[in-house]
Amino acid sequence: MCGIAGVYGIGDRRLIARMTNTITHRGPDSAGYYVDDNISLGHRRLSIIDLSTGDQPIYNEDKSIVIVYNGECYNYKRLREICEWAGHKFYTESDTEVLVHLYETLGDTFAKELNGIFAFAIYDSDKKKLLLSRDRMGVKPLFYAQVEDKLIFASEVKAILQYPELKREMDHDALSSFLTFGSILGDKTMFKGIKKLLPGHYLTFKSGKITIGKYHFDEQLPLEYNEDKLAVELRAKLELSVKSQMMSDVPIGALLSGGIDSSTVVGLMSKETDLPIQTFTVGFGREDDELKYAKVISEHYNTDHHEITITPKDVPGIAAKLAWHYDDPIWDAASVPTYFVSELAKKHVTVVLTGEGADELFAGYNRYKPFSSVFPLVHQAARVFMYNKFAKLFDASVRKDVMHTNTSYADKMEKDYLIKGRPVLESILRFEQEELLPNQLLNKVDRATMANSLEARVPFLDNTIVDLSRCVPIELKMNGLVGKYILRKAVKDLIPEAIIKRPKQGFGASARQWLGDKEVHDYIDGVLDTAHIMKEGLDYGIIKKLSKDGGLRKGRSAYNVWSCFVLELFYRTYFESDGAKVIEV
Numbered sequence: 001m002c003g004i005a006g007v008y009g010i011g012d013r014r015l016i017a018r019m020t021n022t023i024t025h026r027g028p029d030s031a032g033y034y035v036d037d038n039i040s041l042g043h044r045r046l047s048i049i050d051l052s053t054g055d056q057p058i059y060n061e062d063k064s065i066v067i068v069y070n071g072e073c074y075n076y077k078r079l080r081e082i083c084e085w086a087g088h089k090f091y092t093e094s095d096t097e098v099l100v101h102l103y104e105t106l107g108d109t110f111a112k113e114l115n116g117i118f119a120f121a122i123y124d125s126d127k128k129k130l131l132l133s134r135d136r137m138g139v140k141p142l143f144y145a146q147v148e149d150k151l152i153f154a155s156e157v158k159a160i161l162q163y164p165e166l167k168r169e170m171d172h173d174a175l176s177s178f179l180t181f182g183s184i185l186g187d188k189t190m191f192k193g194i195k196k197l198l199p200g201h202y203l204t205f206k207s208g209k210i211t212i213g214k215y216h217f218d219e220q221l222p223l224e225y226n227e228d229k230l231a232v233e234l235r236a237k238l239e240l241s242v243k244s245q246m247m248s249d250v251p252i253g254a255l256l257s258g259g260i261d262s263s264t265v266v267g268l269m270s271k272e273t274d275l276p277i278q279t280f281t282v283g284f285g286r287e288d289d290e291l292k293y294a295k296v297i298s299e300h301y302n303t304d305h306h307e308i309t310i311t312p313k314d315v316p317g318i319a320a321k322l323a324w325h326y327d328d329p330i331w332d333a334a335s336v337p338t339y340f341v342s343e344l345a346k347k348h349v350t351v352v353l354t355g356e357g358a359d360e361l362f363a364g365y366n367r368y369k370p371f372s373s374v375f376p377l378v379h380q381a382a383r384v385f386m387y388n389k390f391a392k393l394f395d396a397s398v399r400k401d402v403m404h405t406n407t408s409y410a411d412k413m414e415k416d417y418l419i420k421g422r423p424v425l426e427s428i429l430r431f432e433q434e435e436l437l438p439n440q441l442l443n444k445v446d447r448a449t450m451a452n453s454l455e456a457r458v459p460f461l462d463n464t465i466v467d468l469s470r471c472v473p474i475e476l477k478m479n480g481l482v483g484k485y486i487l488r489k490a491v492k493d494l495i496p497e498a499i500i501k502r503p504k505q506g507f508g509a510s511a512r513q514w515l516g517d518k519e520v521h522d523y524i525d526g527v528l529d530t531a532h533i534m535k536e537g538l539d540y541g542i543i544k545k546l547s548k549d550g551g552l553r554k555g556r557s558a559y560n561v562w563s564c565f566v567l568e569l570f571y572r573t574y575f576e577s578d579g580a581k582v583i584e585v
Contacts, residue, residue, distance in 0.1 A: 002027040002056070003044040003450075004068040004142075005159045006121050008130045008205055009150030016040035019159040022580060025325075026070070026155060026450045032056045034066050039123050039130070043068040046453055048250055048351060054094035060104060061089055064125050067103075069096045070155055071118025071140050072457065074244040079113060103131070108202055109215040111135075115244075115463045119197070121153060129206040136216050137357070137461045138199030138438025141446060145194045149208035157194055157327040161579050166193070168575060170536055174328075179403060182331030182393035182563060183439040185412060190328045190570070199438055218470060225473060227489070234468060235490040241462035242268040242353065250350040253278030255341060255456070256303075258293025260484065260491070260499060261355025261364075265459055267494035269353060270301040278348050279303040282341040284509060285311055293499060300496055308344045310337055310509075312517030323569035324582045325451040330444055331393055331563040333511045338448040346452040356441055357460035360432045361469035362484040363425060363477035367391060371425035372478050380424055384414060387428060391436075394560055401542045402564075423474045511562035515552050524565045527585060531564075533571040540564060 003026030005019040013035045020031055020042035027044025034041040034057040043056040057066045073079070076095035083101040084090070090097055095116075102110040103122050111118075111133045119142035122131040132153055134142045144153040145160055152163045160166065169192040174184045187195045197203055200216040242265060246252060254269060256262045256279040269277045279298055283291035291307055298305035315336060322335055345352050359365050367390035370383045391413075394402070417431040418424065442458070449456040459465070469477075472486055479485035492500055514520050525547055531540050543564045552558040573583050 002046055002068075002070045003155040003159070004042065004070050004119065004121055005154035006039070006041040006068065006123075006130075007150060007152050007163065008039050008123070009148075009208075010040055011035050011037045012040050015162070016042040019154060019162045020044050022159045022162060023154065023156050025453055028453050030055050032068075034068075034123070036125070038128075039125075041066065041068045041121060041123060046350070046455060048072065048248055048455060054092055054096065056096060058092065058094065058096045058100060060100045065100055065103065065122060066125070067096060067100050067120055067122045069099060069118065069120040070142075071116055071120070071135065072245075072247075072455075073098065073114050073116035073118060074247065074462070075113075075115040108204055109213070111202060112215045117457065117461075119155060127206070129204055131202060131204050132197055133202040133215065134197045134199055136200045136463065137433070137442070137458075137466065139442050139446065139458055139461060141443065142197045143189065143194055144197060144203065145191075146205075146210060147193075151205040151210070157189055157191060158324070158574075158579050160194055161191075161574070169193070170571075170575065172536070175536070175538075176399075176403065178329060178331070178563070178567065179394050179399050180392055180412075181436065181440075182559075183436065183443070184328055185435045185439060191574075199434070225476070227476060227486070230472065230476065231486055231489040234465075234472075234486060237462070237464045237468060238264065238459065238490065239268055239271075241459040241465055243272050245353055245457045245459050245462070246272055248351050251278070251348065252351040252353070253280060253345060253349040254303075254353045255279075255345065255355075256281050256294045256297060256305075257355065258290040258295075258297060258499065259355065259502065260488065260495060261358040261460065263297045263355075263495045263499050264358075264487075264491045265353050265355050266297055266301055266303065267491070268459075270303070276302055276304040278345075279305045280341050280345040280348075280352070281305070281307050282337040282344075282509075283307060283309045284337070284513065285309050293502065296496055296498060306344055306348065308340055310340050312514050312520045314340065315514050315517075315520050316523045319566070320569055320573070320585045321451075321582050322447075323566060323573045324579070325447045326443070326570070327447075327574070328443075329563070329566045329570040330440070330447075331559065331566065332440060332444055333514055333559075333562055334509045335444050335448060336514070337509045338444055339451060342449045342452045342454050342456075345449075346454045349454075351455045351457065352449070353457050353459055354445060355460065356445055356458045357437065358484060358487060360429060360437045360441075361460060361466065362472070362487045363429060363474070364484040364487075366483075368425055368428070368478055368483060369481055371423075371428070372481055373475060374480055383424060384418075388413075393556065393563060395556065398542060398560060402538055402540070425478060426474050429477075511558040512552065515547075515558050515561060521547070521552075524561065527565055527568055528561070531568050532576055533568050536571070 003023035029047045030045045032043045073095040088101040117139035119140040171192040174188040281294035283289040370386040413431045476486040546557045
């Protein structure tokens with residue numbers, strides 16, 4: 001896993017070095033550059049595969065095509081055979097070189113052949129064209145901005161901000177999105193003019209013009225199913241996914257929460273090796289945290305288990321650092337333990353497998369239960385209303401008080417995803433897979449792991465698993481009030497019954513937990529009392545009142561206060577400072 005950056009329109013080695021140096025944490029092992037009259041490409045490498053010859057940039061045979069690449073392609077060996085059969089010559093053993101030759105053979109949309117997690121840039125010097133592309137589910141990030149006739153891109157926004165002519169302005173539409181869902185949906189970022197390349201999309205830049213297209217199109221195919229056969233098929237695909245994602249030339253482990261998803265990954269990993277799997281868990285010193293459940297799985301599979309316990313006292317010391325690493329603010333207070341468990345894992349391994357994605361594919365969250373067939377008389381509008389109460393970060397009244405305006409994002413799911421004839425829960429799952437999953441959960445994991453130079457892989461988001469999930473009938477995802485029904489059936493022999501029958505539980509770290517500590521509460525109050533972001537027209541009066549009058553135990557108030565806190569740290573880091581380093585608060 002790596003970090004990439006570039007500018008099309010300038011050949012400037014000093015600029016591209018400065019851009020890539022801001023994301024050294026994504027690739028501490030080496031740096032590489034390609035600079036010509038009108039193009040600057042940079043790469044920071046975290047060595048995973050082909051340790052001796054895999055440094056980037058990488059070229060085709062006559063060096064007319066060059067690539068910088070962040071990610072892993074799990075089916076690259078088969079694709080390499082196809083390229084060799086077509087006559088291409090290879091000089092490395094890396095998956096990166098395969099992409100160069102696939103581009104030569106298949107053109108701009110060749111990423112549809114890749115099964116993996118990736119973001120890359122290819123420069124074709126003969127056609128004077130730059131191609132950017134991103135993986136189907138948005139596991140790996142990629143951002144870009146056009147300034148006059150130049151295109152600037154990078155794995156993280158902070159690298160783009162090093163371009164001196166880029167004007168730094170807050171995008172209030174993106175702010176509206178954050179104050180609705182706790183993340184910035186669509187292609188926007190908090191910086192006006194800097195955009196995300198959407199998952200499953202590619203971008204070409206030629207003669208000063210951007211063209212964006214989609215290389216992958218989902219089809220929700222009807223499936224004539226037998227429940228038992230479907231469970232067997234899902235299990236087989238999971239086994240292949242985990243096996244392929246254990247591909248590595250460096251030590252590999254797993255983040256283990258003690259829930260079904262990460263336990264499934266650990267169980268399948270254990271079947272692929274005779275050596276103990278290294279597993280990593282974070283706890284919070286409370287009776288309800290997940291250390292005890294993770295220990296059940298660790299003992300069941302005899303893993304080499306590592307634990308870390310954090311408390312609210314750890315929050316003030318890490319908050320500003322997280323604000324810097326995340327670029328755009330993230331509402332989820334679980335970013336704190338995710339960072340610390342990643343830091344722990346990096347002391348032992350370079351790659352971890354995680355359980356992200358299973359809930360969104362197979363209906364695992366409690367917020368999906370109102371859509372169960374157990375409630376046949378509940379009107380669709382009432383179901384959607386109940387979902388929105390769970391899914392939206394700020395109540396409408398609070399959003400209006402903070403921004404003094406209604407938000408155009410409030411009804412995004414209903415407007416863009418509800419399709420006549422499709423089960424409402426299926427529409428919600430698609431909304432979460434395309435919007436909340438990449439912009440919240442995957443973003444959280446990518447930044448926390450890469451901040452520690454640790455690669456995270458997500459077996460549940462393998463192309464084959466995603467494609468199968470789209471065909472699974474909704475009643476086999478949410479069966480009665482049992483979420484992930486078909487997944488539970490597929491892996492029931494892998495996991496102790498105590499884990500299979502566990503009710504769904506969150507990560508265990510929440511804004512309520514952090515704000516329940518007086519030291520943390522006072523620290524956050526102090527930051528909000530001198531909130532600089534109010535220069536942007538926000539009104540934190542209601543938020544500060546919630547924080548000070550004991551209302552944090554009611555509804556979503558603690559989440560509102562925490563979100564405004566991280567928003568304030570973000571503003572100070574990137575609008576009042578240059579974003580080149582962590583600020584002091």
